[in-house]
Amino acid sequence: MSKIILSTLCLFLSLAMFAQEEESKEPKNNRHAIGIGIGTGLTFDYSYKINEMFYATARYNFFKYGVTDLEQEIDGEIFLVDAAVDFKGFDIAVSIHPFKSAFKIVAGYGSFQYSNLQVDAVFAESIFIGDVEFTTDDIGIISITSAWNKQAPYLGIGFGRAVPKNRRLGFGIEIGTYFAGSPDISLQASGILENTTSQEDLLQEAFNELKYLPYLQLRVSYAIF
Amino acid sequence: MKTIHKIFCVLFLLTAIVACDIDKFKELQDTFKVVLDPDAVLNKKELVLKDAQTSQELSNTNVTYSVEEAYQKSVFTTDGTAIHGYQSDSPLVTFGLLRNIVATTENPTTVAITLSAEGYISKTIDFIFDGTAVVAEYISLIKISNLPSTIDYKKETTAITDGKTEQPIAIESNGTSIDIPVGTDATGPVSVTLINYDTQTTGDDFNAAQEFPDGFTMDNGDYIVPEGAFTLQIEGGISEGTITIPINNVAAKSNNICQSLIYINGFYHEEFQSGSISITTLKIIFGIIDRFNIVFGCPAATTCTLIEGVSFQNTGGATQYKYSISNEGNEITSGKIVVGAGETITVARGETIPNSDPSISLTALLPSGQEQVINLPSTSICTLDGTTIDVTASQLNKEYRQKIDLSIDCDNSKVALNNTMISFSTDNGVTYYPYGKIQAGILSGYFPTIDDNIEYTFRFNYDGPKEGTVLGSEINDGIITQSDINKICDEIN
Numbered sequence: 001m002s003k004i005i006l007s008t009l010c011l012f013l014s015l016a017m018f019a020q021e022e023e024s025k026e027p028k029n030n031r032h033a034i035g036i037g038i039g040t041g042l043t044f045d046y047s048y049k050i051n052e053m054f055y056a057t058a059r060y061n062f063f064k065y066g067v068t069d070l071e072q073e074i075d076g077e078i079f080l081v082d083a084a085v086d087f088k089g090f091d092i093a094v095s096i097h098p099f100k101s102a103f104k105i106v107a108g109y110g111s112f113q114y115s116n117l118q119v120d121a122v123f124a125e126s127i128f129i130g131d132v133e134f135t136t137d138d139i140g141i142i143s144i145t146s147a148w149n150k151q152a153p154y155l156g157i158g159f160g161r162a163v164p165k166n167r168r169l170g171f172g173i174e175i176g177t178y179f180a181g182s183p184d185i186s187l188q189a190s191g192i193l194e195n196t197t198s199q200e201d202l203l204q205e206a207f208n209e210l211k212y213l214p215y216l217q218l219r220v221s222y223a224i225f
Numbered sequence: 226m227k228t229i230h231k232i233f234c235v236l237f238l239l240t241a242i243v244a245c246d247i248d249k250f251k252e253l254q255d256t257f258k259v260v261l262d263p264d265a266v267l268n269k270k271e272l273v274l275k276d277a278q279t280s281q282e283l284s285n286t287n288v289t290y291s292v293e294e295a296y297q298k299s300v301f302t303t304d305g306t307a308i309h310g311y312q313s314d315s316p317l318v319t320f321g322l323l324r325n326i327v328a329t330t331e332n333p334t335t336v337a338i339t340l341s342a343e344g345y346i347s348k349t350i351d352f353i354f355d356g357t358a359v360v361a362e363y364i365s366l367i368k369i370s371n372l373p374s375t376i377d378y379k380k381e382t383t384a385i386t387d388g389k390t391e392q393p394i395a396i397e398s399n400g401t402s403i404d405i406p407v408g409t410d411a412t413g414p415v416s417v418t419l420i421n422y423d424t425q426t427t428g429d430d431f432n433a434a435q436e437f438p439d440g441f442t443m444d445n446g447d448y449i450v451p452e453g454a455f456t457l458q459i460e461g462g463i464s465e466g467t468i469t470i471p472i473n474n475v476a477a478k479s480n481n482i483c484q485s486l487i488y489i490n491g492f493y494h495e496e497f498q499s500g501s502i503s504i505t506t507l508k509i510i511f512g513i514i515d516r517f518n519i520v521f522g523c524p525a526a527t528t529c530t531l532i533e534g535v536s537f538q539n540t541g542g543a544t545q546y547k548y549s550i551s552n553e554g555n556e557i558t559s560g561k562i563v564v565g566a567g568e569t570i571t572v573a574r575g576e577t578i579p580n581s582d583p584s585i586s587l588t589a590l591l592p593s594g595q596e597q598v599i600n601l602p603s604t605s606i607c608t609l610d611g612t613t614i615d616v617t618a619s620q621l622n623k624e625y626r627q628k629i630d631l632s633i634d635c636d637n638s639k640v641a642l643n644n645t646m647i648s649f650s651t652d653n654g655v656t657y658y659p660y661g662k663i664q665a666g667i668l669s670g671y672f673p674t675i676d677d678n679i680e681y682t683f684r685f686n687y688d689g690p691k692e693g694t695v696l697g698s699e700i701n702d703g704i705i706t707q708s709d710i711n712k713i714c715d716e717i718n
Binding site: 131 | 253261264302306325638688717
């Protein structure tokens with residue numbers, strides 16, 4: 001599966017580079033563009049061409065996705081899991097084209113309104129303690145919230161100019177990462193699962209590795225003037 | 226350009242991998258444990274049953290528990306057995322309210338539970354659930370064959386034919402009598418017990434007030450200075466009978482506002498003035514209530530109500546205390562309490578007591594067998610209302626333990642005993658003293674000092690007492706044995 005995704009990405013990348021190469025045949029002087037991107041979320045942006053080497057971009061990213069009632073085995077028990085990812089925020093970024101080609105290095109700064117991952121898990125079936133039945137509601141819920149820093153530097157590379165060079169329409173691809181630091185993990189539990197909160201340190205340790213938030217964008221831009 | 230293409234693909238892969246260390250999460254799948262609290266209930270009461278005369282824990286005595294009708298489906302043992310109809314020969318029984326019942330200090334839930342055992346006077350206790358996680362309750366039952374001289378116990382029975390009693394029942398004690406004529410309607414074999422208490426005399430582990438669920442406080446809040454107190458226990462669903470109470474036996478006190486007063490808890494309340502009536506006969510319809518707690522005397526001239534009660538704070542290791550509240554030298558009530566390490570326990574909240582000369586005393590009962598009288602800022606309990614008193618027993622040595630993990634790994638989950646009391650004994654389980662509490666599977670904090678080279682018997686209760694004898698140095702892994710673990714895991718499925 002990952003190979004298919006990778007191949008698709010590479011194909012798109014090649015198309016993007018081709019598009020940029022074609023543009024160079026009809027010189028124009030576009031300076032402003034708006035764009036829309038899709039990848040690790042949806043992106044709307046505005047870009048300004050400073051010169052042939054530097055472009056400034058302001059963009060709004062959001063990604064909200066959730067699944068519900070996903071059956072998962074946790075510690076030998078069957079749980080129904082609801083998971084939701086909610087990322088929203090603004091970036092300001094500067095694209096640098098060191099070779100004056102479509103290849104670019106992007107440096108920026110992200111400011112997240114939301115940067116949360118929420119996972120709620122409940123027992124899939126009732127359990128009994130002696131003669132007392134605990135329904136899934138009675139048993140309680142395990143809630144894990146992961147929140148990254150609200151401010152994070154960003155670094156990426158890609159192809160395609162933020163403002164199409166010689167045409168109205170441009171394509172691009174960008175991949176990068178936010179250096180968000182380790183997220184803060186909150187583990188809450190209720191009912192007879194309440195003491196599961198003692199596992200918070202374990203979770204925090206595992207999530208400590210998630211210092212880098214990946215960013216992938218396939219972008220279409222339109223030069224407005 | 227082809228080279229750049231390859232570089233980009235490699236960078237993409239690299240970034241994806243760096244963003245998520247898969248190994249860490251795989252490891253998490255193995256190490257993350259869902260931790261279950263094995264208690265079916267909250268608001269736990271840990272009963273320690275004792276023989277009132279010997280102060281020893283009841284052994285080989287089958288005790289039956291009966292819960293008032295409204296709460297029969299609400300009170301369960303920690304391992305999920307209904308207390309109503311529960312039978313156990315264990316001196317240690319822990320129960321509480323189902324988790325969906327909310328009880329708070331402001332809105333407590335009071336449940337009357339009757340304890341009956343062959344050969345002992347049955348006892349009805351009002352258990353007050355107020356949100357406190359776990360409270361030790363020391364309950365003394367009086368053995369009929371070894372009655373103190375201050376208690377007169379009489380019992381008669383009769384069979385029934387066609388729903389009517391075959392034999393008359395007539396019981397008399399010191400002028401107080403109950404008569405049930407032959408041919409009285411009944412639903413089953415009839416048993417009537419009259420217990421007459423001398424209210425002025427108390428023993429180490431009982432007093433008359435303890436035998437009455439509401440003590441001597443009436444529903445209107447007045448406190449009756451008791452001249453006589455007795456209980457009637459009636460089984461068989463009798464339709465009616467006659468109780469005779471000799472009013473002229475009640476000593477008239479010039480300072481009291483009444484000549485005499487008869488009060489049946491929650492049922493009957495009548496005052497008699499001027500002594501004009503020498504004998505009053507009460508005719509009471511039975512069948513509604515099967516137990517009467519009857520007090521006669523007069524309301525105290527002045528009373529104080531302990532609105533907030535008196536709070537005892539313990540900064541040492543868990544300690545057992547005996548407290549006693551008296552007026553003019555007569556004990557009104559007494560009892561044993563456990564105040565855990567770092568905990569505060571409030572007693573006498575909402576109680577009304579006579580305040581002509583009210584006093585309170587508190588004694589720490591130490592594992593060494595010694596008793597330490599705790600100095601209180603005032604012995605007048607009415608002046609202590611709403612105060613918190615440091616009652617740490619200075620003679621109890623304490624030691625700090627960082628963390629003893631007593632959580633249990635079952636097949637499918639991890640179980641962490643919670644708010645579970647642990648007691649310890651130095652005499653092979655004859656006498657137990659509080660050691661501490663397991664909180665979320667952990668023992669941590671201050672505990673009574675134990676000697677590494679001495680064997681102790683540790684005990685906790687879940688699905689029956691669990692005992693283990695270990696050297697003091699082996700406490701870390703000796704409290705919960707493998708058989709305990711198996712039983713606890715079996716209760717959760």
